[in-house]
Amino acid sequence: xxxxxxxxxxxxxxxxxxxxxxxxxxxxxxxxxxxxxxxxxxxxxxxxxxxxxxxxxxxxxxxxxxxxxxxxxxxxxxxxxxxxxxxxxxxxxxxxxxxxxxxxxxxxxxxxxxxxxxxxxxxxxxxxxxxxxxxxxxxxxxxxxxxxxxxxxxxxxxxxxxxxxxxxxxxxxxxxxxxxxxxxxxxxxxxxxxxxxxxxxxxxxxxxxxxxxxxxxxxxxxxxxxxxxxxxxxxxxxxxxxxxxxxxxxxxxxxxxxxxxxxxxxxxxxxxxxxxxxxxxxxxxxxxxxxxxxxxxxxxxxxxxxxxxxxxxxxxxxxxxxxxxxxxxxxxxxxxxxxxxxxxxxxxxxxxxxxxxxxxxxxxxxxxxxxxxxxxxxxxxxxxxxxxxxxxxxxxxxxxxxxxxxxxxxxxxxxxxxxxxxxxxxxxxxxxxxxx
Amino acid sequence: xxxxxxxxxxxxxxxxxxxxxxxxxxxxxxxxxxxxxxxxxxxxxxxxxxxxxxxxxxxxxxxxxxxxxxxxxxxxxxxxxxxxxxxxxxxxxxxxxxxxxxxxxxxxxxxxxxxxxxxxxxxxxxxxxxxxxxxxxxxxxxxxxxxxxxxxxxxxxxxxxxxxxxxxxxxxxxxxxxxxxxxxxxxxxxxxxxxxxxxxxxxxxxxxxxxxxxxxxxxxxxxxxxxxxxxxxxxxxxxxxxxxxxxxxxxxxxxxxxxxxxxxxxxxxxxxxxxxxxxxxxxxxxxxxxxxxxxxxxxxxxxxxxxxxxxxxxxxxxxxxxxxxxxxxxxxxxxxxxxxxxxxxxxxxxxxxxxxxxxxxxxxxxxxxxxxxxxxxxxxxxxxxxxxxxxxxxxxxxxxxxxxxxxxxxxxxxxxxxxxxxxxxxxxxxxxxxxx
Numbered sequence: 014x015x016x017x018x019x020x021x022x023x024x025x026x027x028x029x030x031x032x033x034x035x036x037x038x039x040x041x042x043x044x045x046x047x048x049x050x051x052x053x054x055x056x057x058x059x060x061x062x063x064x065x066x067x068x069x070x071x072x073x074x075x076x077x078x079x080x081x082x083x084x085x086x087x088x089x090x091x092x093x094x095x096x097x098x099x100x101x102x103x104x105x106x107x108x109x110x111x112x113x114x115x116x117x118x119x120x121x122x123x124x125x126x127x128x129x130x131x132x133x134x135x136x137x138x139x140x141x142x143x144x145x146x147x148x149x150x151x152x153x154x155x156x157x158x159x160x161x162x163x164x165x166x167x168x169x170x171x172x173x174x175x176x177x178x179x180x181x182x183x184x185x186x187x188x189x190x191x192x193x194x195x196x197x198x199x200x201x202x203x204x205x206x207x208x209x210x211x212x213x214x215x216x217x218x219x220x221x222x223x224x225x226x227x228x229x230x231x232x233x234x235x236x237x238x239x240x241x242x243x244x245x246x247x248x249x250x251x252x253x254x255x256x257x258x259x260x261x262x263x264x265x266x267x268x269x270x271x272x273x274x275x276x277x278x279x280x281x282x283x284x285x286x287x288x289x290x291x292x293x294x295x296x297x298x299x300x301x302x303x304x305x306x307x308x309x310x311x312x313x314x315x316x317x318x319x320x321x322x323x324x325x326x327x328x329x330x331x332x333x334x335x336x337x338x339x340x341x342x343x344x345x346x347x348x349x350x351x352x353x354x355x356x357x358x359x360x361x362x363x364x365x366x367x368x369x370x371x372x373x374x375x376x377x378x379x380x381x382x383x384x385x386x387x388x389x390x391x392x393x394x395x396x397x398x399x400x401x402x403x404x405x406x407x408x409x410x411x412x413x414x415x416x417x418x419x420x421x422x423x424x425x426x427x428x429x430x431x432x433x434x435x436x437x438x439x440x441x442x443x444x445x446x447x448x449x
Numbered sequence: 450x451x452x453x454x455x456x457x458x459x460x461x462x463x464x465x466x467x468x469x470x471x472x473x474x475x476x477x478x479x480x481x482x483x484x485x486x487x488x489x490x491x492x493x494x495x496x497x498x499x500x501x502x503x504x505x506x507x508x509x510x511x512x513x514x515x516x517x518x519x520x521x522x523x524x525x526x527x528x529x530x531x532x533x534x535x536x537x538x539x540x541x542x543x544x545x546x547x548x549x550x551x552x553x554x555x556x557x558x559x560x561x562x563x564x565x566x567x568x569x570x571x572x573x574x575x576x577x578x579x580x581x582x583x584x585x586x587x588x589x590x591x592x593x594x595x596x597x598x599x600x601x602x603x604x605x606x607x608x609x610x611x612x613x614x615x616x617x618x619x620x621x622x623x624x625x626x627x628x629x630x631x632x633x634x635x636x637x638x639x640x641x642x643x644x645x646x647x648x649x650x651x652x653x654x655x656x657x658x659x660x661x662x663x664x665x666x667x668x669x670x671x672x673x674x675x676x677x678x679x680x681x682x683x684x685x686x687x688x689x690x691x692x693x694x695x696x697x698x699x700x701x702x703x704x705x706x707x708x709x710x711x712x713x714x715x716x717x718x719x720x721x722x723x724x725x726x727x728x729x730x731x732x733x734x735x736x737x738x739x740x741x742x743x744x745x746x747x748x749x750x751x752x753x754x755x756x757x758x759x760x761x762x763x764x765x766x767x768x769x770x771x772x773x774x775x776x777x778x779x780x781x782x783x784x785x786x787x788x789x790x791x792x793x794x795x796x797x798x799x800x801x802x803x804x805x806x807x808x809x810x811x812x813x814x815x816x817x818x819x820x821x822x823x824x825x826x827x828x829x830x831x832x833x834x835x836x837x838x839x840x841x842x843x844x845x846x847x848x849x850x851x852x853x854x855x856x857x858x859x860x861x862x863x864x865x866x867x868x869x870x871x872x873x874x875x876x877x878x879x880x881x882x883x884x885x
Contacts (some may be wrong), residue, residue: 034598037738038597038599042597044664044783044787044789045664045779045782045788141595148737148739148740150589150743153590153594154586154589154590157589157764157765158586158761159761160482161474161757161763163477194857222726286746288723290722302474302753303470303474304746304753304757308746308747309590309746310744310746311742316737318741320739321597321598321739323597324597325595325596332777332778333772334776336505336772337771340769340771341768346481347480347481348481348482425716
């Protein structure tokens with residue numbers, strides 16, 4: 014049996030996980046790939062650090078360039094992260110004719126167009142299954158499994174930290190800050206949680222999913238992102254009373270006007286399967302015109318689930334290693350010359366329904382003022398709950414669900430409602446999607 | 450742009466759906482495949498019959514052999530069904546050097562080993578994504594997306610008719626016969642529903658899934674099948690009271706002793722995502738050693754969802770059309786020479802937990818007799834409910850959940866319990882899986 018030689022850049026959680034999986038499952042993997050897969054070299058910043066994997070037999074170096082310049086190496090795993098050194102290494106490795114497998118969502122979302130163009134020119138493959146939703150083979154599902162469809166929309170829980178926080182808030186009636194602190198202690202959330210809770214990480218992943226779903230360039234800069242930091246325990250409870258769950262979703266939708274790319278907290282009907290994806294788990298719901306709705310569920314992070322996707326990419330490369338580049342699946346699902354620059358809509362052009370929560374003075378006529386402002390903006394109300402006043406308070410919480418409207422109209426309506434003397438504080442609004 | 454020519458054998462629901470999808474999405478599909486895909490010829494038994502698709506520009510014939518012998522045709526779609534003519538056509542088409550895409554689960558489950566051996570010899574591809582779980586890309590997920598894993602087990606709702614019946618029984622408190630009659634009227638179930646409700650159809654699909662998951666030959670004859678015809682409304686209700694749902698599952702599990710292949714009604718905890726897959730929808734839960742649990746959900750039947758999977762297979766073939774056969778994904782996920790003949794366990798060797806329902810005389814000591822028989826067979830009881838006697842009845846229903854046991858022990862225990870003079874009628878037993 015021939016052997017394929019791998020060079021691993023970065024021996025942290027993911028790199029260590031990959032080395033472990035390749036070793037533990039080597040027999041099973043060779044039976045599938047038809048060739049032995051050997052980790053020949055690996056780089057790390059500090060070689061003295063304790064590893065989660067056994068590095069016996071692996072040439073170790075602190076110099077990643079040594080690995081990408083080694084003519085013996087067939088496939089480079091870029092598991093360093095970030096968009097600085099990682100980008101330089103990937104571009105140089107492609108230049109050197111190496112195939113690339115990367116778990117780096119930021120690198121693909123921000124520099125993928127350049128990387129894939131160079132890879133196509135050099136006739137090498139760059140695979141990135143592990144960059145989105147960890148171990149779930151969602152890139153493959155969309156790129157290959159649904160290739161007969163016009164993808165109409167997709168919606169994903171693609172950040173495990175955010176989903177863990179929202180799940181805890183609902184299950185245990187806890188506050189956002191409290192759960193975030195626990196998530197940090199458990200190692201689910203970074204010391205700086207901005208990327209997770211503000212939707213940046215999910216935005217990177219959404220840019221990738223949208224590109225392969227619709228055949229458009231990668232364009233993270235056009236993704237609208239809103240975090241979950243303003244979601245309160247009260248919102249979670251009111252949503253529940255209305256039959257909804259709040260999830261932090263990445264949504265990409267193709268409309269006649271253009272493409273919506275948005276990450277935000279979202280009310281979804283509790284009977285939807287994706288509404289019941291809890292804790293750190295991820296799931297992506299994809300709607301194709303032929304297949305209808307399909308859902309893909311699994312672990313979105315962690316050493317072994319991420320390694321599962323990295324190794325699947327390696328096997329994919331090995332299985333077609335000596336094929337001519339014409340006989341390969343295109344990087345972004347669509348042929349490079351068939352990528353279309355369909356306009357991405359601004360947030361004001363997005364159409365969605367809304368959950369609104371406001372504090373109104375508890376006296377006649379207040380609701381009439383609010384509802385007439387909404388009506389003037391052509392916003393219909395689907396449901397309305399006015400709570401009993403809490404003793405000693407002069408205002409009452411009012412919760413509304415609206416029908417689908419243009420975000421621009423909602424923005425204008427909210428400004429007018431907040432200006433009413435009978436309304437206290439600012440209005441909480443959360444978008445609502447039926448996903449049906 | 451080059452054009453690939455398709456010959457469609459069978460223009461029924463699936464064939465018509467494929468022609469429609471290829472036409473409607475031709476632009477999108479060509480952007481992905483890099484080549485135009487043209488339906489050049491199609492065969493049908495009766496050319497005068499009204500079709501769900503437009504056949505303008507397609508050469509029609511009643512003679513399928515004319516199509517497989519046409520040197521202009523690159524890919525044959527076998528959508529006739531059955532294992533007689535379909536088998537002859539597929540083998541001859543392979544002999545003629547054609548690539549094959551088929552939706553025929555019985556053909557693959559029963560004759561796949563022979564078909565793939567011949568295809569490998571002739572260097573052609575035979576793809577069958579649509580044979581299992583309709584539009585869900587589950588074959589691709591297991592064969593490629595999870596190739597880094599040792600698959601430990603999988604469990605699927607892979608027959609939509611059966612799931613529709615069980616869902617209606619639960620949601621509306623209806624009886625099996627009543628719902629089956631409706632399913633037949635709605636066209637979900639065949640006039641002869643045996644294949645669906647007795648688990649034969651699910652057994653075919655399970656044989657295919659197990660083969661690609663574990664790298665074993667296709668062996669439908671070793672699948673244990675039990676239908677849903679004996680499930681009563683009472684079982685559905687008691688299961689619910691215990692926190693479970695009843696689903697008709699296909700389960701394949703790799704144990705140290707060998708492989709379990711079984712289709713039967715199963716109690717699963719209601720909080721599991723797969724317990725909430727309702728109506729005609731399908732889902733497959735796959736447990737890999739690295740990735741953990743992953744779930745794939747979507748429509749398991751119907752013209753368009755099935756066409757989605759057929760077209761994905763066509764695009765897969767087109768994308769690697771001129772590659773040498775060494776640079777392709779192996780038919781059964783594992784390289785042909787790496788298929789291992791791991792023993793399949795008999796039903797007596799299966800280990801699972803049980804739900805038992807029996808009618809016992811309402812007097813002291815009866816339960817002690819029953820539980821001591823179970824104890825003698827090393828079967829532990831997890832939960833026990835004894836219902837109040839219905840007025841005028843001298844027996845009471847007793848419901849038990851046991852811990853995991855060897856099926857052989859349970860068979861023996863049931864014979865002994867049924868022989869007790871204090872027990873009336875036969876014992877209902879349903880297997881229980883936690884799937885966690």
